[in-house]
Amino acid sequence: MFTGSEPAVHFPTHLGSTVHNDRYTVLRKLGEGVTATTWLMRDESISDSKYVAAKILTAEATLDIDKGVVRKLEFLKEIAKNAEECDDEGFEHLPILSDSFTVSSSTLFSTSVSALRRSAPTKSLPVYMVRNILYMVLQALDALHSLDIIHTDVKLDNILFSNTLYSLDNEMENFLAAYPAETDGDSPKSQPIPHRWTYKTNAFQAELMTVALVDLGHAPKVILWSDIGPKIDIWAIRCLTFELLVGHWLFDPVDAQPDWGVEDDHLVKMMELTGQKFPDAMLAHAKERDKYFDKSGNLIRIPDLVPVKLENAMANYKIPGLTENDIGLAADFIRDCLKFDYKERASAKELIEHPFLKNKVFSC
Template identity: 25%
Template sequence: MAPKEKCAKYQYVVTSSGPQIVPVPDQESKEEESPADYNAGGYLPIKINDSFKHARYTVVRKLGWGHFSTVWLVKDAHQRRHSALKVVKSAGRYSETARDEIKLLSQVAAANPLHPGRSHIVSFFDSFDHPAPNDLHVCIVFEPLGENLLALIERNKKKGVPPPFVKIISKQILLGLQYLHDECDLVHTDIKPENILISIPDIESHINTELSLSSSPTSRRRRIIGRERHVQIFDSQPLSSPSSRSGSISASASRHNLKMSVPSIISLGQSFTSCSANQPSEPLSPSILSSSSSLVSTPPTSVGLSSPSSSSPSTTPNANPTSTHLPITVKIADLGNATPSRKHYTEDIQTRQYRAPEAILGRKDWGTRVDIWSVACLIFELLTAEYLFDPHGQGELFTKDDDHMAQIMELMGDFPMEAKMDGKYSRELFDHSGSLRYIKTLKPWPLNRVMTEKYLFSSAESAELCAFLEPMLAVDQRDRKEARDVVGHPWLEVKDEEWVGLEDW
């Protein structure tokens, strides 16, 4: 007797050819890309063992996907190593964005290989155009990396990531941004957990081990609604971090190594000087700070940078000399939205929860400090597993922007009239007196009290954290610190006693 098939579910939808009854998509594949995007100008259909660039790259499995592209683990026959292949949608706007990203990646790679922040920024191995039957797809080849910080946050959402690990991560992000800002004159514009990826030591060995232990790639044939054809959509299998199965970051890192290595890396960049200065996603009342926040689940991508191997002169800090002893190493990914600090490609920047006040106001004079605001929000989220700001609109009463600005002012206080004005949306948010136009009653809750009252930090712990974060959260961008100003802050120094109880974490 044949096995009993699961009953199919159907739904009523309106398509370009009229109303239709169609199957409900499998719940298991709801986190993958939509079949509807496999159309003219959309994704390239890819299968395991497909090859690219004259058979140089062979597809091993799918790592993830995003609005603009799918990302695949491939084997490079020339270099005899694995890489991450990003295949961009073929529509002109996506191809143009990808070519801009390639130019920026080239600029970043060439700026200053000796800077300690360079090893914490994504770089690429190769790029090429892949011909399809009706169009071309821009392809970018990266070093494969592990999971992003969102996955780390979600694994630690009960208590947050332990502070010593947050400090190490924060230091590396700030070093990377110092490199982007000062050496490349670039603003990332979309710093968030999804765009910070964990580097895997001895990546090739890790991939080979994982491939030998993991199940074969799975896929489903999905019908494209309104069309008489199907597409094969593979399930994403992002590379696990070496520790993700156990819940720790580095099972092999001893407390002795941590104590020996952290002070060395903390000192990097303190005296270093320089000579220069995807479409964001949107996440009922004002004063949301006190409510619990939900985390956005975004599929991870895998891209990265190989550390420079050149030696450094005595006048320049060596790039991450102690990184092999650190329990975690991270890299800033996704430069697709990066822009020169003074010649902006767009004024519509940053994912909602990490958006700086000047971006909310629609000002055009923003620069590198918008990234610093985002980093502060990210650090808070690592420590608490909750958003610092998570605004919501309430019908016709007020918008997300109104609530966002209200939450900022409740946390950080009022700010000068001059900083409130001159933005595209300033008059919509503030009245002639500088008060919020639609939210009249604010409930001040300063960061120091938030940390002690809600998250039970001690007074000393809260004071030290606030001394670090508050200058990064200055509402008036003119008063906000740059990466170079805070990369050597005392809060980033990990004390011996902070490792107590974390030996098996």
């Protein structure tokens, strides 16, 4: 983290410069977000496994505790401590902090699952690949939830492939020599580390894929434990599953009618695709309940629902290779994530054991 006085200003890192008493050398920019830039750095204090990803926050992000970026370091320290002490595979799919000072360094990753999905003609990935990715993400969530940490921003952009292509130091050195850092004027360009996977990667090769759930910038800590806490993350899993399998959003609301808006359409799609009504207890705590629902819990502006089975919604996209059996298992898996009543929603540990992820008959 960089603590400065000017808001919304990125730390002026230059290629070849060093940080933390010359321990880390800046090699290239891996990516840039609103609140931070991520850099590939070489740890000059060790002889092996010396390449790390270092995230430098803006002054504004560092100072704004409400955004959760300060707590992120606390969470990374807790994950690193437990990864060392616990024999839990879930920690293999989370970023592991290796050092922290004014810049925090951690595991080096490649590009996102989102980028791979978007590269496919159907904007979807093969079912065997989806199973592997979801399994590892759920392992990561199970590990996080065991520490009472809720991610709250589970999305494909925050699921990164591991750096397996250049995992050895000599491999990384050869790669950097062949593909040196590029600049746009004086500013380094973003150049993430590539991986070997494509949307055409077969089932046998896909078994070697590893991913990690990153970006704990919005993660909160559960103080007064409640099931609804970690199950917020489970709600997000249902969207990932649908999007990965068919290349479209599960709920894609529109604002095309004079009598209702995009929020109304979002609510009606949720009810039509799940066959559920929002529980009275949930509506009782909703600040804008009366804006959308009548006293019986029916939508005011769209009272007539047209139920749609998840199986039909998935089959309508006619994704090559997605069989009827795959669709049936996936739809059942998504329904376990889609329970409006959080008490009925599956946990990460329970979803890991779901037949959709356990089933291997249709993955080859």
